[in-house]
Amino acid sequence: MTQLSPDEFLRLEALRLAVQAGQPPLRQHFYEFLTGKSDRTPRQIIDAALEAANVS
Numbered sequence: 001m002t003q004l005s006p007d008e009f010l011r012l013e014a015l016r017l018a019v020q021a022g023q024p025p026l027r028q029h030f031y032e033f034l035t036g037k038s039d040r041t042p043r044q045i046i047d048a049a050l051e052a053a054n055v056s
Helices: 006-020 024-034 042-052
Strands: none
Touching (some): 006 024, 024 042
16 A cells, blocks of 8 residues: 655545535635644535525
């Protein structure tokens, strides 16, 4: 089995979360959250995307 670096693992997890949320374009936002570079929570990111898509 291939060992992932910590950064690779976080990027993979960010992509998994974004896909699970139905928003692959949000992977960078999730990555920034996971690495502590964002002050927004994943829920805030998802809510903003849903609002932008006019989904209630």
